[in-house]
Amino acid sequence: MVASCSTSSLSFGAARISSGKSSKKRISSLSSSSSSSSSSSQQRVMMTGRAQQQRVKAMAIADTDAEIDFAKYVKEKNAAIEQALSDSVPTIYPERLHESMRYSLLAGGKRIRPCLAIAACEMVGGKQEVVMPTACALEMIHTMSLIHDDLPMMDNDDFRRGVPTNHKVYGEEMAILAGDALLSHAFEYIARETKGVEAEKILRVIADVGKCVGSEGLVGGQVVDIESEGLAMEGKPVSLETLKYIHAHKTGALLETAVVSGAILGGGTEEDIERLGKYAYDIGLAFQVVDDILDCTATSEELGKTAGKDVAVGKATYPSLLGLEESQRIADELIKSAKEQLSVYDQKKAAPLIGLADYIKNRKN
């Protein structure tokens, strides 16, 4: 049952990468989407050039119809998301704190969580603007978790998305405080900026987002991950059940709350919300299983970070516990199950979510 992925000869996926050239042409406008009127925003656009290139590369795998739909959808939404994110944290006093928050918030990234939230909202008949504050809030929370994760006392990373990590630029004290400020601002922003929807629904979203971030969500997953690493170093193997918990919470919870929030705010029925919750759980877990697979099949260049890191530190992954083939089968099953949840909807309206599922399955970084 236990197999180290580094010994496997499987390397599925790599063949799907489009050439950088054609992909850049296909969605070239993505690179100019972080527009903002302020001079510091212009600076940020310059500073995040590499991050934007990475995003373009990430979107360059759209080689199925569904994925093309998703790439188009992302392209269409991207400018609005970047603008909304820039507006959500203006550079006010104390400036250096707000610059630190903006440095990481506007550092590019795939914006999967905002896209998921908007796509779910629109699929059930809602308008983009009702979910945009929540979409921004989810990105603030995701950014907070990255800033805190990168700290020397945590993962001790010097680079993120091709640029120095927050604490390398602003110092450790500022990094921890910028994370705290982004986290509290996220909830304030949902509560204050969500318009045109019943207050009860907004409260439900806040409760759901809070749970998905906290000790029963993202943070809970991180803690079990750290504890499992400690146990692994003592030679105590991590069970598949524990690994599933880590994946479902550390990454899955925030993706899930993105989709569910979109469904709630978009006016979805309880059935819609339940179906989309299942879809999100499946793609969230699939996202992380694919991450495990990529860690031992993709090159560092493809990943934009050190490949084989999990294997090097003896970390439990799906491939290390189940082998590559079984891991890929599970990822395929999860994506299939996720898409089945969408089968009852108008397939045109569901196209972005179907495309995202394919994107997660086939992603190369």
Place this chain on the structure above:
Amino acid sequence: MVASCSTSSLSFGAARISSGKSSKKRISSLSSSSSSSSSSSQQRVMMTGRAQQQRVKAMAIADTDAEIDFAKYVKEKNAAIEQALSDSVPTIYPERLHESMRYSLLAGGKRIRPCLAIAACEMVGGKQEVVMPTACALEMIHTMSLIHDDLPMMDNDDFRRGVPTNHKVYGEEMAILAGDALLSHAFEYIARETKGVEAEKILRVIADVGKCVGSEGLVGGQVVDIESEGLAMEGKPVSLETLKYIHAHKTGALLETAVVSGAILGGGTEEDIERLGKYAYDIGLAFQVVDDILDCTATSEELGKTAGKDVAVGKATYPSLLGLEESQRIADELIKSAKEQLSVYDQKKAAPLIGLADYIKNRKN
């Protein structure tokens, strides 16, 4: 204008300290107020014995009628607050994370923020239960800020309230994550647990709390404080305006949101909310001015922490900028102004808030 408090012979306040013996007798039941049915809570009660003693000491200054009213009020509310706090973070999986959160959340403290929220709610005619989730949330947020502040990369404190700081017991990674979890749980808790009040009001409270914690509140104040320390070390003096910003934000904001949240959830009118907001701003600033005064007039034993620390590190304080006498005059003015806001209310109903103002003015630690 600039005067070092260490050279002053003023030592107002010390004469007000009651003997430990009589004060312990007066509010002795406080020490058994952290009751909980779970065994880990019982452990906590034992572990926080010193913290409880400190609280008893803190309440021992009730030598005006108003302060006696406040001490009675705190005594009356304390058991309910401690029980609600214990219930708000149960020891579920992952247990060590939840233990870490509970370790700091249930470590005693004066519970001023919950008391303020409940007192404001009741004064405008609301019931305790509608504000209790928010009262707990404010204590979660306060606790988060203490856990993160104590980290080696921040203030590097080994002890808090007489017991080892969170990271000394659970490690730095867990401490930062426990703080993050408490912060997100705070907002989830308000959204999910507040009952019997219109959803719009709960949203207003969440937006207000978020602002008072984030970059325009507590965190903003911390950042300006850190930056000012840096400037002071370069020989650049801190202005009174900046010091006022630091105090009003670092400490005042959370006290203010406690009172305002209580007024909103208790069904106060816009006039009530505005009046109580002003009251809270005044007592919040007074709290910090008194803190500055105590740093250079009280003994370490009285404070329960190192006295003269601000002076030793050359930190700007009210006494260092304005002298002790003027600082005390300002504190007195602020308390007087705070009480004036309460003059339109039934003085019996306003007694806890009046008493709290006196307590802040006369406190010894």
